[in-house]
Amino acid sequence: MLTSKYDCFSCANQNCLIKKHTSSEFIQELLRLKNTIACKKGRQFIMEGAPINGLFFVHTGKAKVLKTGIYGKEQILRFVNDGEIIGHRGFGTREKYSISALAIEDTILCNFSNEVLKEMLQNIPALTYDFMLFYAEELNRSEIKVKTIAHMTVREKVIDALLYINRKFGENHKELLNVQLSRQEIADFAGTTDEQVIRTISSLKKEGLLKAVGKKIGIINVENLKKEISEHNYFLDS
Amino acid sequence: MLTSKYDCFSCANQNCLIKKHTSSEFIQELLRLKNTIACKKGRQFIMEGAPINGLFFVHTGKAKVLKTGIYGKEQILRFVNDGEIIGHRGFGTREKYSISALAIEDTILCNFSNEVLKEMLQNIPALTYDFMLFYAEELNRSEIKVKTIAHMTVREKVIDALLYINRKFGENHKELLNVQLSRQEIADFAGTTDEQVIRTISSLKKEGLLKAVGKKIGIINVENLKKEISEHNYFLDS
DNA sequence: CGCCTATTTGAACCGGGTCAAGCATTGTGG
DNA sequence: CCACAATGCTTGACCCGGTTCAAATAGGCG
Numbered sequence: 105m106l107t108s109k110y111d112c113f114s115c116a117n118q119n120c121l122i123k124k125h126t127s128s129e130f131i132q133e134l135l136r137l138k139n140t141i142a143c144k145k146g147r148q149f150i151m152e153g154a155p156i157n158g159l160f161f162v163h164t165g166k167a168k169v170l171k172t173g174i175y176g177k178e179q180i181l182r183f184v185n186d187g188e189i190i191g192h193r194g195f196g197t198r199e200k201y202s203i204s205a206l207a208i209e210d211t212i213l214c215n216f217s218n219e220v221l222k223e224m225l226q227n228i229p230a231l232t233y234d235f236m237l238f239y240a241e242e243l244n245r246s247e248i249k250v251k252t253i254a255h256m257t258v259r260e261k262v263i264d265a266l267l268y269i270n271r272k273f274g275e276n277h278k279e280l281l282n283v284q285l286s287r288q289e290i291a292d293f294a295g296t297t298d299e300q301v302i303r304t305i306s307s308l309k310k311e312g313l314l315k316a317v318g319k320k321i322g323i324i325n326v327e328n329l330k331k332e333i334s335e336h337n338y339f340l341d342s
Numbered sequence: 343m344l345t346s347k348y349d350c351f352s353c354a355n356q357n358c359l360i361k362k363h364t365s366s367e368f369i370q371e372l373l374r375l376k377n378t379i380a381c382k383k384g385r386q387f388i389m390e391g392a393p394i395n396g397l398f399f400v401h402t403g404k405a406k407v408l409k410t411g412i413y414g415k416e417q418i419l420r421f422v423n424d425g426e427i428i429g430h431r432g433f434g435t436r437e438k439y440s441i442s443a444l445a446i447e448d449t450i451l452c453n454f455s456n457e458v459l460k461e462m463l464q465n466i467p468a469l470t471y472d473f474m475l476f477y478a479e480e481l482n483r484s485e486i487k488v489k490t491i492a493h494m495t496v497r498e499k500v501i502d503a504l505l506y507i508n509r510k511f512g513e514n515h516k517e518l519l520n521v522q523l524s525r526q527e528i529a530d531f532a533g534t535t536d537e538q539v540i541r542t543i544s545s546l547k548k549e550g551l552l553k554a555v556g557k558k559i560g561i562i563n564v565e566n567l568k569k570e571i572s573e574h575n576y577f578l579d580s
Numbered sequence: 581c582g583c584c585t586a587t588t589t590g591a592a593c594c595g596g597g598t599c600a601a602g603c604a605t606t607g608t609g610g
Numbered sequence: 611c612c613a614c615a616a617t618g619c620t621t622g623a624c625c626c627g628g629t630t631c632a633a634a635t636a637g638g639c640g
Binding site: 174198203229233236240241242243244247248249250251254335 | 488489
């Protein structure tokens with residue numbers, strides 16, 4: 105099993121926190137206990153309020169992390185790409201997931217149980233340190249998001265969301281969406297409605313700041329878009 | 343100096359992360375390197391964008407942590423009470439503070455430099471673990487806040503803010519504010535305007551949910567207030 | 581006591597959420 | 611392969627909550 109298709113040694117995600125520490129001999133036994141899960145597009149693999157069942161890493165694929173309100177409104181907190189963590193904070197005192205997670209395309213997930221994770225963290229200080237830094241950075245991002253949603257206009261929020269998506273998924277430089285996100289999803293991330301997202305995107309296209317190839321949209325010039333919101337984010341890269 | 347008025351051994355903050363680990367012999371030398379700073383009410387001791395100068399703990403007093411926008415709008419991210427941390431994420435890659443912090447009453451601060459802190463974290467895994475848990479919980483709170491600001495009405499946001507303040511500063515059960523917070527400050531935390539805070543508080547008083555003794559306000563019945571927003575927060579205690 | 585600031589209340593305005601209708605696109609089954 | 615249903619996208623119009631502006635009142639402090 106160690107030489108499975110999805111084992112950590114042959115994994116391509118160099119930025120994965122676990123991958124970074126595979127040289128530690130302590131970890132090697134624990135890696136055998138990893139679960140690999142294939143998750144179809146659209147499927148929910150973490151349910152807010154359900155008992156915590158360890159930590160997930162995205163091996164390949166994409167997912168969204170969100171909170172749901174009673175009126176059916178969703179707040180997407182972040183999108184997740186190859187190598188990134190989902191379902192964190194599954195140790196500490198908390199015993200229920202505080203977020204939901206859904207695959208937005210077919211995704212391979214690596215899962216470590218609570219016990220295995222705890223074992224790792226208690227025995228590999230460098231790993232714990234990396235986790236600490238990870239959470240600290242996530243906290244930064246989240247706090248920037250609080251300010252974004254509280255103070256920006258809808259146009260600014262949508263631009264901010266598009267820039268984030270571009271950073272996250274826009275490796276091929278001319279087409280924005282490596283992911284196919286619905287207007288609704290962009291709205292749920294930006295903190296507005298799908299109509300507003302559509303209006304803003306329409307305007308941006310007319311202004312020559314965005315282009316559209318079929319359903320996919322692409323940012324013509326990232327710097328021009330950034331200008332509109334730069335005043336709010338001294339320390340972006342969120 | 344070790345037996346200073348503010349040394350960690352005689353400190354009353356049992357929940358302070360440093361205090362929890364004073365038994366570690368490694369830490370004892372480092373504790374000598376702690377700086378103690380007296381900060382008058384209203385004074386700013388962390389400036390967003392300035393180089394990071396270590397980590398602060400509130401020995402005694404109260405402070406607010408915020409981000410500032412160009413239009414003079416402020417977003418208060420959290421209030422800080424005895425024993426709590428401010429100015430975190432002062433290690434990692436980041437080298438500038440991403441938040442500002444001001445004393446909201448006369449405050450004694452304990453400060454550890456970047457070097458001392460790093461030394462501690464690299465040598466006391468249990469401390470690093472506690473820091474990791476701390477950030478994970480803060481992240482939870484912040485993500486709840488994102489949803490709160492994005493989805494709640496003004497009335498709900500103000501109630502949520504009052505409940506938070508009560509949890510944070512409301513030890514004496516009948517009077518809410520152990521702190522004297524301005525309406526503006528409550529608004530900057532809740533994500534609205536001072537006028538809306540005033541209107542909401544007025545309504546709540548008329549409805550018998552709040553009482554006012556001079557400037558200070560008190561929550562008559564916490565449960566009744568919680569009911570109005572409980573539908574949004576399955577996992578409150580934020 | 582008097583100035584200055586914070587609080588309160590009223591009124592007007594407007595951004596953006598909501599509703600509704602039309603259009604485009606995708607998918608599905610006959 | 612087409613018809614048609616279902617879903618998502620787009621646009622326009624309306625309306626309301628909440629921000630903004632302004633003015634009056636109360637409170638705090640030298």
